[in-house]
Amino acid sequence: MAQQQKSFLCIAGNMSPAASSIDLRTYYTASYLMTYDLGTTVLGEKFATPSGFHAEPESELVATNPVVPTPSDISSLMISTNVYGREYGACYIAGVSVGPCAVAVNTDAAAYSHPFPWGSKYQHTLALSGGGILDGGTISADGPAPASSIPGNGAVIAFGIATVNTQPTLGFTPGTQTAPTSLFYKMTGETGAISQEMDPTATGTLTNEALNYKGLFAGSFGWVSGPGQPGLTPWAAAKYNITLNVTQPNAALQITDVRIYRVDANGGPNTSGLALVGELPALSQSLGTAGSLSFSVVGSTQLAGLTDRLAVRFQVKNVSTHPQSFSYDAGTGALSTLSITPQ
Incomplete structure (x- = not known):
């Protein structure tokens, strides 16, 4: 039933x-x-x-x-x-x-x-x-x-x-390897680096990952941890500190929401994952300046399976009537990162 x-x-x-x-x-x-x-x-x-x-x-x-x-x-x-x-x-x-x-x-x-x-x-x-x-x-x-x-x-x-607060501080960096896209709203008019794999050690050479959006469009992109990462059960209540290093800015684009998800081994299911860990809603953060943007999300305890993966999802809005794009850095040496500090 x-x-x-x-x-x-x-x-x-x-x-x-x-x-x-x-x-x-x-x-x-x-x-x-x-x-x-x-x-x-x-x-x-x-x-x-x-x-x-x-x-x-x-x-x-x-x-x-x-x-x-x-x-x-x-x-x-x-x-x-x-x-x-x-x-x-x-x-x-x-x-x-x-x-x-x-x-x-x-x-x-x-x-x-x-x-x-x-x-x-x-x-x-x-x-x-x-x-x-x-x-x-x-x-x-x-x-x-x-x-x-x-x-x-x-x-x-x-x-x-009993072991909820024994989790170490963890860090991830998005790389050049693509990741599952199930979690991300991908509609006609959004192209580019929809989903990148993030790992404790960055993979691939330093590069700029680009996202392209049609006029007056809202979509999402983000990062999904590699298979078997973080490999913990449970996940402690933690603060998720996200840095997005913008390399090609665009003032017509805004980040309106940042979320942390627990997803299954395939990066899903669907756009809701297994659980919403934490959220930073109602933002209007412009992508109009090159450099690092910081977001801090408080996440709840998760009774995760060992194959569950971690995901960051950024919601983006194009306020222009024309197509727009921006880029952020990924790979070895990138300033875009995720660090997790248990609370």
Whole structure:
């Protein structure tokens, strides 16, 4: 249903008292989050509450930016025998960010426990107390660290990646090698260096990469890291410092938006990538002067896969009615760079 973008109401029909059904509520919630769609899927619960209002605090948990896209079959999420799991890059409780989270469910019989699939990666678990929202029930992401194993018919919702701030400072330079263009809006009238590969060590000799735009046109260009780069999981919350060194200026062109994306191994999917890491919107930065332009984008933590790639996307607007072009430098010795400093 989630894949087809059809509305789906998932009802957990157990009518036991909510306050004494914490483990079962955790199991329902973890199972629901395993394949839910934020826009079309709704979880309903029937647990008994003193007020008769059937809304528990776990309904305030929202998980976004899944590391693995919604699969066509649940078997794709089986991590080990009878244990299913999924990680999310950004999670919220009542609209407040609690960072990345993960859900794991052991579908085996009660007598058969299995290892928690992510070892000591996470520091905390979901903590529920009491019953319904109107009856004093509470939720937090500050429960104890996950146990080493999950009991049969049990589930864990985990938070707080232990290694999130150990990422080193990274640097990339765009080179002369072209990169996948899936992320970039390329329309009739835009030609040139739409997408260049960026690497820790610049590739190719120093050159000027040109972009050409038709009159009154808005398009995008940018850089995508090479295969397997940065090769980290997770990505720490960081400041992305971008330098674009303009070598052939043009006052008719403006940068209106700068974005950092996490994309898959093929540079996609589509123009939205796997996740928007950070954005610097509503700009009107002229490209009319030769020299370096600096942009600083604050990026969120990402539960990335090891094959996920990093991308920078610049949105450009031509304010002239005539075709216009500009160039920036790339390759060995280029001043155009991206540096990443964990926060």
